[in-house]
Amino acid sequence: MKTATADTLDAAFAALADPTRRAIVSRLARGDATVTELAAPFAISLPAVSKHLKVLERSGLISRQRDAQFRPCHLEAAALDGALDWITTNRRLWNERFDKLDVLLADLQPTRKREEGTHG
Amino acid sequence: MAELGELHFSRIFDAPRELVFACMTDPEHLTHFWGPTGVTAPRDRMTVDARPGGVFATVMVNEADGAEYPTSAVFDEVRAPELLVWTESHSGMRVRSEFVALRPQRTEVRIHQTYVPEAFLAPEAQAGFLSSLDRFDAYLAGLVTRS
Numbered sequence: 001m002k003t004a005t006a007d008t009l010d011a012a013f014a015a016l017a018d019p020t021r022r023a024i025v026s027r028l029a030r031g032d033a034t035v036t037e038l039a040a041p042f043a044i045s046l047p048a049v050s051k052h053l054k055v056l057e058r059s060g061l062i063s064r065q066r067d068a069q070f071r072p073c074h075l076e077a078a079a080l081d082g083a084l085d086w087i088t089t090n091r092r093l094w095n096e097r098f099d100k101l102d103v104l105l106a107d108l109q110p111t112r113k114r115e116e117g118t119h120g
Numbered sequence: 121m122a123e124l125g126e127l128h129f130s131r132i133f134d135a136p137r138e139l140v141f142a143c144m145t146d147p148e149h150l151t152h153f154w155g156p157t158g159v160t161a162p163r164d165r166m167t168v169d170a171r172p173g174g175v176f177a178t179v180m181v182n183e184a185d186g187a188e189y190p191t192s193a194v195f196d197e198v199r200a201p202e203l204l205v206w207t208e209s210h211s212g213m214r215v216r217s218e219f220v221a222l223r224p225q226r227t228e229v230r231i232h233q234t235y236v237p238e239a240f241l242a243p244e245a246q247a248g249f250l251s252s253l254d255r256f257d258a259y260l261a262g263l264v265t266r267s
Contacts, residue, residue: 087127090127090129091127091129092156094131094231094233095131097153097154097156098131098153098229099157100152100153100155101133101140101143101152101153102131103152103153104143104149104152104153105133105134105135105139106134108135108143109135112225
């Protein structure tokens with residue numbers, strides 16, 4: 001299992017910044033696919049798709065078999081998890097903190113009256 | 121379009137802005153919510169010197185196994201009751217919290233967290249408890265929604 005490093009995480013975020021590449025990654029999450037299969041849903045040329053695949057490959061998010069005839073693309077789950085974990089971990093952290101803060105604020109305002117402003 | 125390595129998060133609270141701001145800067149309050157679910161942040165191990173250059177240090181303790189996650193940050197900007205900015209020394213992550221008064225008794229807190237590579241080395245990220253491709257579609261949907 002590959003460990004994500006700062007550099008690979010940077011590359012993953014950069015690669016995922018593009019909507020076409022995100023769609024390609026999403027498709028590959030459901031299974032390996034060839035360039036032709038990946039290009040099908042998009043109104044862009046095969047060379048354009050190939051360019052996106054090169055970026056994804058350099059980022060470590062996908063790999064391609066060197067010897068197979070149609071060189072199917074494969075999603076590298078570990079690299080993707082590295083990028084996703086940062087976002088989901090921090091989002092969850094704040095969400096759980098703020099759930100607790102909500103409870104605390106209710107405790108601190110036992111006589112809280114809704115819609116009653118103290119300033120004009 | 122979501123920016124690279126940045127996280128935006130917001131929540132609306134039924135409380136005046138001064139009180140919400142106080143909760144985010146007073147250890148007596150912070151200790152009650154700073155740790156996420158299953159994690160405590162003991163009051164006696166927390167330092168909050170809320171002024172530019174002041175220290176913001178906590179220790180989060182996992183209730184299940186006692187594992188400790190010390191965090192250490194320095195405040196960059198403090199404008200009560202509207203803005204807090206700190207940079208975490210252990211991760212290099214910059215966190216900006218804006219407090220917006222929607223009404224006298226209603227406050228929105230907007231968190232803007234800027235990614236730096238070392239953040240991934242944090243214990244929570246390495247724990248791998250979020251490793252799953254299942255979330256990816258939801259993640260993509262979120263990105264699209266914000267586009």
